Amino acid sequence: MCWAQPALAWGEYAHRLTGSIAWNQLTPAARAEVRRLLRAEPGLQTPECRITSTEDASVWPDCVRGQYRDRFAFSAPWHYQNINVCEPFDVAAKCWNGDCVTAQIPRQQAILADRTRPAHERLQAFAFLVHFVGDMHQPLHLGDKSDLGGNNVRAAFGFKSPERMNLHRIWDSELAERALTEPPAIAPQRITLAQRRAFASGPIDTPARVGLWAREAWDISRNVAYPELQGTPDSCPIPDAARRDLPRGMVTPDYVAKATPAVRDQVTKAGTRIALLVNEALASRPRRR
Template identity: 30%
Template sequence: MRKFLLNLVLIIPVLSFNLAYSYGVTGHRVVAEIAENHLSGKAKRHLKKIIGDQKLAYWANWPDFIKSDTTGVWKQTDRWHYVNINPQPNFKMFSDSLQVQTGPNLYTQIKTLSEQIKDKKTAAKDREIALRFLIHLVGDSSQPLHVGRAEDLGGNKVKVKFFGENTNLHTLWDTKLIDFQKYSYTEYASLLDVKSKEEVKQIQSGTLEDWLYDSHQNANKIYANTLIDGSYSYDYNYKFADLMERQLLYGGLRLAKILNEIL
């Protein structure tokens, strides 16, 4: 644990403040529950050694909860939750922009944490903490505004109303659109996780760069169809509920692929 925290301090420079959080409690648990449904027997056995009998959903929101820590120990991990990139017209330009990002971010940390968990030399407690972060960050990667624009902090500065309540575009996608459906996380996971084996395989194909580009493209669609100071209600849900649910499902299935590969 002490070694893990020391590494955080050494590798992470002073970061600018960013308001972006991540999928709310329900969204992250939906992603984790779907992932758990697609774990291999081998992955389940290895996970049991790391977190015992606890479900992935239990730890899915821990990296957000620790933002309330007043000691500052975890403050430097805030930037892990996003990678902001200006709109790019194609994958090549997006990938190039992704590679030149400075400092740890959503892209680099998913890769780093995966390697830490995979490395047999990683201490047991460090592996557990890395797993908690990985569960969460893969969920973040499927929330389009976590691959949004730096100029508005991933939609945090885009003010909107949802059913008359003041909010912002990022929060609308993190929590409000999901919570509007009124499902528990287990209900939602069960309703969304209905793809065939062939469809699951297709969703899980590609690389992390491909998956982030997918989220980036969806972020661009969201920006294009959401007005600053716009007032939305049932119309916004009608327009975007399918995309929101797609992203929850894709996040869960892709998290399962990563865990099956590294465990």
């Protein structure tokens, strides 16, 4: 398993790819409004974390959490939602006071759509919306076994030992980079109209739609991310005795083969769905309900 070390992580490579996919699918009216909002970037007062494009917006929320930790600590729980894969899916679980990714996506879309707000506030909402839709499509930002979405599950990946790695990081970085750089490359301009319609289908109501999309990611964590990991308990939930001395798991070539299509699909869906939500928010005329 001589796998190349990735240069970029989900927080960079995959997020930027979702941004590219989304930009390619924005309507002319939405593109014009995004360009206008980008001119308000100085109002964010985050010079270490620039937003000059949709791709920049896709990684801005992670950047400001590192560069401006005190100012943006409030947003930390907005990037994920630990919904237990050992219980029936509940989109409202682990979302106290709306501090979770599925609650924040509709909220940020509403702020972006509100043309009475200052442009820099709407630009911040745009960045949050683009980023959070990407985060929600990473299965271990939704699925959980009381292990912080796989952060507490040690796992080896190639030459990287489990002492250095965990399952969440592998899906964020090593696995994502490998899956997304294998040919054929995902070309934003080549996503077909049929794919776009399929990925965007579902309820008109944004919270209901987000719940449906979250369920898809949660299913991948339940059916692939956890049970396919070699060397870890497959029982659900993990027995307390096993949890205290959890065996070190291993990401095998078979695991990668099963996970790769899911990673590629999730990134393509995320970009398409970002465009759907942004197009709705920035339509020249408000969408009737």
